[in-house]
Amino acid sequence: MIEVKGLSKSYGQTKAVDGVDLSIKKGELFGLLGPNGSGKTTIIKMLTGQIKPTSGTLKVHGINVLEDPLRVRELVGIIPEQETPPSFLTAEEYLHFVAKVRKMEHYEKVCDKWFEFFDFEDQKTSLCKDLSRGTRQKLMFAQAFLHEPELAIIDEPLINLDPVMQRKVKDFLRGYVEDGGTIFISTHILEIAKEICTNIGIIYRGKLIHTGRFDDPELQGKNFEDFFLELVSRWKGVSKEILKEPPKGVSALA
Ligand SMILES: Nc1ncnc2c1ncn2[C@@H]1O[C@H](COP(=O)(O)OP(=O)(O)OP(=O)(O)O)[C@@H](O)[C@H]1O
Ligand SMILES: [Mg+2]
Numbered sequence: 001m002i003e004v005k006g007l008s009k010s011y012g013q014t015k016a017v018d019g020v021d022l023s024i025k026k027g028e029l030f031g032l033l034g035p036n037g038s039g040k041t042t043i044i045k046m047l048t049g050q051i052k053p054t055s056g057t058l059k060v061h062g063i064n065v066l067e068d069p070l071r072v073r074e075l076v077g078i079i080p081e082q083e084t085p086p087s088f089l090t091a092e093e094y095l096h097f098v099a100k101v102r103k104m105e106h107y108e109k110v111c112d113k114w115f116e117f118f119d120f121e122d123q124k125t126s127l128c129k130d131l132s133r134g135t136r137q138k139l140m141f142a143q144a145f146l147h148e149p150e151l152a153i154i155d156e157p158l159i160n161l162d163p164v165m166q167r168k169v170k171d172f173l174r175g176y177v178e179d180g181g182t183i184f185i186s187t188h189i190l191e192i193a194k195e196i197c198t199n200i201g202i203i204y205r206g207k208l209i210h211t212g213r214f215d216d217p218e219l220q221g222k223n224f225e226d227f228f229l230e231l232v233s234r235w236k237g238v239s240k241e242i243l244k245e246p247p248k249g250v251s252a253l254a
Pocket of ligand 1: 016035036
């Protein structure tokens with residue numbers, strides 16, 4: 001579903017993504033893990049044809065993203081980072097709008113199912129600007145899955161959702177891949193990856209420093225957080241930087 005080779009993106013002197021190779025197969029729930037600023041969102045933007053790589057090749061659904069980004073965006077369900085639905089539409093209008101863009105027929109019932117699933121039927125007719133952040137994220141989630149894409153790419157799927165909704169979404173994502181779908185998520189929340197991902201990639205300063213399955217013997221019986229920090233700190237010996245003490249005075253504020 002996703003084939004990436006030698007993918008790089010530079011912004012001036014900053015190498016946001018640096019020579020990434022990645023292969024994701026149908027039925028995988030792949031989690032791209034990495035600290036803030038490590039290049040997760042930049043990879044997602046390139047996969048979905050929103051920005052062009054400095055070098056490298058990308059195929060999504062077998063389509064060369066550089067040649068036909070529109071086709072890729074037609075097929076794939078996408079939840080970008082920190083995106084919100086248009087302020088001037090109601091929640092229902094927004095989902096109907098997306099359904100029309102997706103060329104769906106008889107979409108009203110499908111949309112209603114999403115309002116029911118996320119338990120905000122009573123806010124269907126509210127303007128998006130008046131929805132809470134979490135509810136707007138629910139709407140973003142619904143728009144991505146409305147047309148039942150074979151592949152969904154989600155930047156931080158559970159951000160802003162309460163624990164009950166997080167559980168629902170995790171169960172939904174697991175079920176989706178069990179039914180043959182493929183999901184790519186980015187996250188820096190290790191627990192999420194541990195609970196739902198079949199495969200992971202760990203990115204640090206633009207470089208993919210580990211890929212594997214969660215059932216790898218290397219990971220068995222290990223605390224994943226320790227594994228992650230150990231791996232990142234082994235990489236160029238940066239442990240002090242990651243684990244450094246808060247500046248003086250911060251604890252006094254607690
Ligand atoms: N448009 C841009 N111009 C300049 N630098 C950028 C731009 N977009 C991203 N970067 C830089 O690229 C690097 C990777 O950023 P990216 O947003 O991909 O990180 P991330 O892993 O998604 O982080 P987070 O967990 O905080 O979302 C960072 O150093 C960031 O400052
Ligand atoms: Mg990001």
